[in-house]
Amino acid sequence: MADRDDIFADLPPAGRKARIPLPPPPLPGYTADALWKLFAVKLEALNGRVLGIDELDLILSRPYFLDHDAAAHLGRAPGGVPIWEAEVGVTSADLAIAETGTVLLSTGPGKPRLASLTPVMHVVIIPREKIVATLAEAFSRLSDRTTVLITGPSRTADIEGVLVRGVHGPREIVVVPV
Amino acid sequence: MAKVRSKPSVEKFARGVSAQTTESVRSASVSKTDARIPALKDAFADLSTARNQAAQIKDYVLDNISNLLVQLEMKCRLNGIQVHWARDAASARDIILNLCKEAAPSGGTIVKAKSMASEEIHLNHHLIEAGYKVVETDLGEYVIQIDNDTPSHIVTPIIHKSKRQVAKSFEREGLGPYTESPEELAAQARRHLRARFQEAAIGISGVNFAIAESGRIVLVENEGNNRLSTTAPDTHIAIMGLEKILPSEADLPLFLRLLAGSATGQALTVYTHLISGPRRKDEVDGPKSVHLVILDNGRAKILNGPYREILRCIRCGACLNVCPVYRQVSGHAYQHVYSGPLGAVLAPALEGIEALPDLAKASSLCGACEEVCPVKIPIPRMLLQLRDEAVRKGVLKEDIPWSMYSFGATSGFRWRMGLKMLPMAKAAKHPMKDGWTEFRELPTKEGRDFRKWWNGRS
Numbered sequence: 001m002a003d004r005d006d007i008f009a010d011l012p013p014a015g016r017k018a019r020i021p022l023p024p025p026p027l028p029g030y031t032a033d034a035l036w037k038l039f040a041v042k043l044e045a046l047n048g049r050v051l052g053i054d055e056l057d058l059i060l061s062r063p064y065f066l067d068h069d070a071a072a073h074l075g076r077a078p079g080g081v082p083i084w085e086a087e088v089g090v091t092s093a094d095l096a097i098a099e100t101g102t103v104l105l106s107t108g109p110g111k112p113r114l115a116s117l118t119p120v121m122h123v124v125i126i127p128r129e130k131i132v133a134t135l136a137e138a139f140s141r142l143s144d145r146t147t148v149l150i151t152g153p154s155r156t157a158d159i160e161g162v163l164v165r166g167v168h169g170p171r172e173i174v175v176v177p178v
Numbered sequence: 179m180a181k182v183r184s185k186p187s188v189e190k191f192a193r194g195v196s197a198q199t200t201e202s203v204r205s206a207s208v209s210k211t212d213a214r215i216p217a218l219k220d221a222f223a224d225l226s227t228a229r230n231q232a233a234q235i236k237d238y239v240l241d242n243i244s245n246l247l248v249q250l251e252m253k254c255r256l257n258g259i260q261v262h263w264a265r266d267a268a269s270a271r272d273i274i275l276n277l278c279k280e281a282a283p284s285g286g287t288i289v290k291a292k293s294m295a296s297e298e299i300h301l302n303h304h305l306i307e308a309g310y311k312v313v314e315t316d317l318g319e320y321v322i323q324i325d326n327d328t329p330s331h332i333v334t335p336i337i338h339k340s341k342r343q344v345a346k347s348f349e350r351e352g353l354g355p356y357t358e359s360p361e362e363l364a365a366q367a368r369r370h371l372r373a374r375f376q377e378a379a380i381g382i383s384g385v386n387f388a389i390a391e392s393g394r395i396v397l398v399e400n401e402g403n404n405r406l407s408t409t410a411p412d413t414h415i416a417i418m419g420l421e422k423i424l425p426s427e428a429d430l431p432l433f434l435r436l437l438a439g440s441a442t443g444q445a446l447t448v449y450t451h452l453i454s455g456p457r458r459k460d461e462v463d464g465p466k467s468v469h470l471v472i473l474d475n476g477r478a479k480i481l482n483g484p485y486r487e488i489l490r491c492i493r494c495g496a497c498l499n500v501c502p503v504y505r506q507v508s509g510h511a512y513q514h515v516y517s518g519p520l521g522a523v524l525a526p527a528l529e530g531i532e533a534l535p536d537l538a539k540a541s542s543l544c545g546a547c548e549e550v551c552p553v554k555i556p557i558p559r560m561l562l563q564l565r566d567e568a569v570r571k572g573v574l575k576e577d578i579p580w581s582m583y584s585f586g587a588t589s590g591f592r593w594r595m596g597l598k599m600l601p602m603a604k605a606a607k608h609p610m611k612d613g614w615t616e617f618r619e620l621p622t623k624e625g626r627d628f629r630k631w632w633n634g635r636s
Contacts, residue, residue: 003474004263007420008244010478015241020234022428042445084376100445109460113409117402118372135431135446142427142452144392146464149450154402157442158318158334159360160341161206167317167364168371169402169449 035098035131036177042101046152047165048173056176059123064088068110070125073178083112089119089170094147096131096175097138101152103175104138106145116150122170124150128177188540192507199338203330203508206337207499213443214496214550221435221445232436233554236490239423240481246390246423247472253393254470257455262471267299270473274301274382274415275308277469281413282379285309289374291397291404292316293384294332294493295417295473297515298528301382313374315403317367324351330509330517333441333495338508371403381407381465385418386492387433388470391426394454395470398437398447405449414453414465420472421481421489427452433492436552440494476528485527485560490553491520497547497557503540512537519547523560531564535573538564594629 030038040050053074063081069092071078080086091111095104103124107113116122132138138149154169165171222228239246251261262277264270278288288310290296302312302323314323318335322328325347329335336344341358349356354366383404387396395416397404408414424433438444457464480489498504498518509517514525514534522541526534538561541547547557568574576584586596600623 003265003269006265007263007472007474007478008247010474010482011244011247012241012481014245015238019238019425020231022231022432102446107458107461107464110462112462113405114463117405117409135434136428139427139430144454145458146454147452148405149446149452151444151446151448151450154448155400156317156364158316158321158336159339159344159363160202161209161334162341162360164360164364167368167401167403168315168406 030098030133032129032131035133036096036128038098038133039096039101039131039175042098043152043173043175044101046101046173048101048152048175050175050177053125053176053178056123056174059088059121059174060090062087062121064090065112065115065119066090067092067112067115070123073125073127078110083114084118086115086119088121088123089115089117090123090125091116093124093126094130094143095138095141096126096177097133097135097149098131099134102135102138102149104147104149106143106147108145113146113148116148117169120166120170121172121174122150122153123174123176125176125178131177187536188507188511188513189536191511191513195507195511198340199508200506202340203337204505206334207505210334210442210499211496211550214440214499217439217443217445218436221439228432228436229552229554232432232552233490235424235429235432236492236553237487239425240421240486240489243420243423243481246425247420249390250388250393250423251472253390254388254455255393257393259393259395259453259455259468259470262469264471264473264475266475267473270299270417270471270475271301271304273471274417275304277413277415278305278308278310278380281467282310285311286380287311287313287374287378288380288382289371289378289403289407289411290314290319291381291383291399291407292319292335293382293417294515295384295419296382297329298419298475299417299473301417310380313371313378315371315374315407316399317364317401317403320367320371321347328510329515331495331498332493332516332518332520333498338510375406375410378407378411380413380415381409381411382415382417383408385416385422385470386437387424387430388418388422389425389427389430390423392454394427394452395468396424396430397451397453398434398449399451400442400444400448402449405451408451408453409464412466413469414456414467415469415471416453417471417473419489420474420477437492437494440496440550440552480527483527484563485523487555488520488523488527488557488560490555491524492553493520494552495520496550496552500546500550502542502544502546507540512540519557519561520555523555523557523564526564526568531568531571532573535568538562538568539574597629 065080065086070090093103093105153165156167262273331337456468504518512521516524522537586592
């Protein structure tokens with residue numbers, strides 16, 4: 001605690017400047033359908049895909065792990081192979097964010113964090129109405145759980161600036177509105 | 179008087195940089211700079227307003243830092259994140275080593291996500307000496323570690339290396355056969371590091387933003403190694419400079435988009451991780467304990483001085499990418515973990531001008547760094563101020579040619595004599611003109627003489 005006292009003794013006294021408020025986020029006024037169209041454009045630009053629920057058979061023929069909520073949407077049993085061995089991780093998400101093609105996942109019961117991370121393919125199941133236009137709207141609806149925003153497949157450009165996908169996380173991301 | 183440093187000056191170092199390195203750094207810097215504007219224009223209707231807002235929010239943070247730190251500490255504790263305070267690098271190293279000893283008394287693997295704060299305190303060396311196997315997991319940082327190198331860019335640490343060099347290093351370390359495909363090299367690293375994530379008891383990361391209002395740690399990355407390092411092991415230790423606070427989560431959209439756009443031309447980084455504390459009872463994975471080490475190491479001192487605005491920095495690296503000096507000499511020339519225009523201010527501000535007196539000279543003062551800075555840090559003004567401070571403290575000598583120039587230019591008589599002698603300078607082999615004539619010819623005087631014409635006109 002000696003360090004803490006030393007640091008605070010050195011810090012300048014609190015200023016009196018008022019906080020400048022951020023401008024309010026623009027009013028949405030878009031239908032979910034319009035937002036999903038924008039979402040698909042943004043995600044496809046990142047090499048992700050938006051698929052229908054009936055287009056998953058081939059993907060689910062590979063060893064997969066399914067989280068609780070996603071399993072309920074798909075009418076399958078949750079679980080599957082151990083997460084570290086799964087080729088496909090199927091998870092639910094809380095929200096889709098149209099302006100950046102992002103999905104927002106929080107942790108919780110039946111929702112392991114690693115399911116969206118260690119498999120080479122990540123499939124995200126989201127109820128159709130759970131889409132917002134902007135990041136600002138998404139952040140105003142955060143839960144108090146650890147949360148991750150995922151924008152496209154894992155990537156690196158460390159070697160000569162060449163874009164490589166799937167360096168540690170999934171190489172492919174598929175989003176399925178239901 | 180302070181001792182004048184005997185390390186090689188930036189200028190001398192720059193002469194030793196290979197043409198290949200300069201070309202690697204220059205082309206990567208150019209492509210990142212080109213990607214920046216389209217991404218930011220797409221994110222913000224009015225980029226200038228967005229940058230002003232971000233600068234104002236960071237100034238608010240710096241003005242109210244002690245209150246915000248108290249709030250952050252309290253909210254983190256409520257979230258189950260244990261907060262530790264480190265006055266300096268040695269204290270931070272000891273705190274982290276003790277946490278490691280608690281979590282894994284008999285040693286073992288520590289996976290590390292990229293963190294400039296951990297580079298700043300030279301953490302790896304300390305933990306390795308204590309018997310831990312520390313593995314950097316960011317692809318670039320991993321290459322740096324196995325090559326015993328240091329990062330030459332704060333965002334893309336191996337900007338100075340070619341794929342052939344990476345391939346040779348991986349072959350040497352037994353990751354796989356030599357290949358010049360970046361795709362295959364990344365796959366080799368993925369396979370090798372996967373086992374490290376599974377065996378590690380401890381993960382260490384930096385912090386991009388810490389939210390005072392919610393007590394949440396925010397980490398951004400593209401590869402997934404950061405999420406793995408902070409999710410798979412049972413203990414997560416995060417280290418942050420004390421200025422990395424944002425007041426509330428409502429501030430995040432602005433900063434996340436400015437950071438991703440300025441750093442790599444992305445709309446948003448692939449992963450934005452908001453950590454609310456350790457694994458809860460009803461959760462199946464995630465670390466069982468989360469520690470936040472808040473580092474001063476000279477920052478409180480900067481807050482009270484003329485370089486305070488450098489603490490607005492969000493480490494996007496845009497000023498490095500755009501800087502003509504950085505592009506030519508690359509990051510190692512700055513001889514500090516923080517390089518480029520940012521480093522030229524932050525490094526001497528943290529360590530004292532006596533330790534790094536000539537960094538402020540590593541700039542042409544063209545102003546590009548301030549132009550691209552997402553939080554509008556007046557870097558050129560601070561570089562001038564540092565030069566002034568260095569000369570006043572006697573730790574930086576003006577170059578002899580400039581002293582002679584100012585001697586000559588401050589008297590009419592001496593100036594006229596000098597002009598008459600200029601044609602002779604071209605012929606002479608003179609040390610004064612070496613820097614100039616290495617790449618250029620001295621001009622030959624042509625035409626009539628202005629002074630003669632002026633004096634003779636009627």
